[in-house]
Amino acid sequence: MELPTKKYPVTRADLVRYAGASGDFNPIHWNERFATKVGLPGVIAHGMLTMALVGRAVTDWAGAPDAVVDFSVRFSRPVPVPDDESGTEVEVSAQVKGTTDEGHTVLAITAVCGGDKVLSQAKATVRTSRLGK
């Protein structure tokens, strides 16, 4: 079963807010000069912010904020965030892959930004009977 795709805008302001809330002040997430110096295309989103957005999609699909039992991702590509009003967008989709012995549902997740898959091997196991309702 294919779950409905969700889109999350990400702006520079979101990165600053996430840095403050998470305590991750690595300058690659807010300082263009530093980011380009270390060979990045520019300021990039925190991987953990991308994972958090995917987490929103997962709990929305599951229909419960406490549904997540297991959640894993590989950060395969950076998410560059341009310094403008619209920033960028992360598109999250998933397929139901099966059910565990405990009756939990396993989702295989795809996250795309600018046509690139920014996560690989992303999956979540959720405890819910409310999926898709």
Next chain:
Amino acid sequence: MPLDPSYVGRSYPPTPAYLVGREKIREFAKAIGATDAAYHDPDAARALGYADVIAPPTFPTVVSFASNNAVVDDPDLAIDYSRVVHGDQRFRFSRPIVSGDELVCTQVIEEILSRGGHDFITTRTDITDAAGAPVAVAWSKLVIRGEG
């Protein structure tokens, strides 16, 4: 020089307890745009059977910040932080984190690999509550990019 695989199994002392605050959860939820009532409103969380607001699934990253730094700053490992990128992340939950929890992180190095001039270090962080009961386990794989 590749990271010495003999550090696999090295563990770090349990961190001082991290007291999970309601406003910190709200701030984190707001920063990721998560509007679920149970992250913001204690009554909504109580309706789900929790004592106070619960945290979104990636919140353990806030709780384990200090213990992660202990590994990255370990002088024996001599990791060059400017070359570190986050490779993989996994969380496994026994239950959601709830405001009021006093959480202790215990970290161990689970795997060290060197491939293609890069080093890969995976740590496992066990997050337990004041009663010593498991709350969540976090696995982080860091990639230390080779020089040149």
